[in-house]
Amino acid sequence: MAFGPALIAVLAGSVLVTSFLSGIFGMAGGMILLGVLLLVLDVAPAMVLFGTTQMASNGWRAFLWRRFVQWPIFAGYLIGSVAAFALMKVIAFVPDKATIYLGLGLLPFLADMLPHSLRLDITRRGAPVYCGAIIMVLQLLAGAAGNVLDIFFQNSTLDRKTIVATKAATQMVAHLLRVAYFGSFAHLMDESLPWWIYVGAVLTAFAGTSMAAFVLHRMSDAGFRRWSRIIIRSVSLTYVARGLWLLVTGSPT
Template sequence: MINDILLALANLLTSALTAITGVGGGMILIGLMPFFMPAAAVVPVHGVTQFVSNASRAWFGRKDVALEHFWSFLFGSIGGLVVFGILIRFVQLELVPLFIGIYILLITWSDKFNQLIRKFEKFWLVGFIQTGLGVFVGTPGPLNIAVLNKHYDDNHVVVSTGALMMAVVHFAKLIVYVSVGFAFADYWQLLVMMIVMATLGSWVGTKLRHKIKMSWLKTILPYILTLLAIKLIIGILLKFGIFEKLFTLF
């Protein structure tokens, strides 16, 4: 129960953070979750909370939502759901934290990786890629925000429209994990708390977005994410005895 309460509070803070800045909160949350729950449950539980967080953020900012590019994004997301929903069946879910850690390091520090994924500026392709990444690593990163920023100057439009798009991504992810038989009911208490906190965080963040600036976050966020990523990777290597196997080679 203590773990559940701590995760719910973390969800409140990260949901509010994303509602203010548009990015960062979901990645911090999924970086924390493997320390509080089984690895196989991280992505599906994260999917529920992030769907609620993004859907509520889009609702609270609905007057700023622009649907011009949304339908193209939705089409691509459906394609990603089909393709990556099949591929996930061949992955050992206990390794998901390793994928998350590597992905966080790449998107935080690799210019080449970011340049590669940012070449995909068609919204249907962005939807496809983000849904695919979401299925495997939970949080697909701010690719849609980067593309939206090229089309809209208003930050409120970018954040609210981006939230609607990410709600689609996380809903698609839930469909995948339902299809592979994940038992969401086993985590109903945690899910209820996190849904409430995600919604509250979205409401608080939407209100604060007009009043406070979070530019300082861009400075410290990479280092927070890096520490989380390294801890995730080391944890998986220890769990599977990779270090011991390497030592035996020498």
């Protein structure tokens, strides 16, 4: 693929804006970035670039807010995600774009339909372990599951800074595993990316994440939760429509 000025500008702008959103809301930006990357790249290269960018963004965000990280939640999440990753490596499945878009769009609504007894709350006993396993499987089967992870945290009583910090720590590891998984398939795609694309994406992600810290400081917990839900629902509906369009038209892109 030829990376002309227009495409580079689109990629850089997308990474900057979505890193800024993720820096405020924790995960919403990642949903948008993956959708943009899938418009211009094949699944495996898009996943590797997405994972690299998000790993950098989440790692920097976790560092900036490190004193708010709930490390017991992180430890449980790590156990569950690594176990699920090992299982998925045996299955070795790469989803198509229609599956990814539909998964991104439908998962938040399905999570909301769960009965209260199965309420997804990251602070419940054992929840971080099965949350890590569920999110990892969904990330590899449906492309991303940040919107479902948002449900686990939005249903808790944690404040906005603790939510953003702890989610960032867990997702830094999750995206590292994503890169390892899809990177093993990327060589099968006739679409390699130059090294400077990754370097530029990482630096841009750092910039967007740093700018977001100023906004998060000034936002209330109520505003944080309200806008998180609005953005997630809006993006989810858009992706459902996109996935259905790909299925109806039979288009691979």
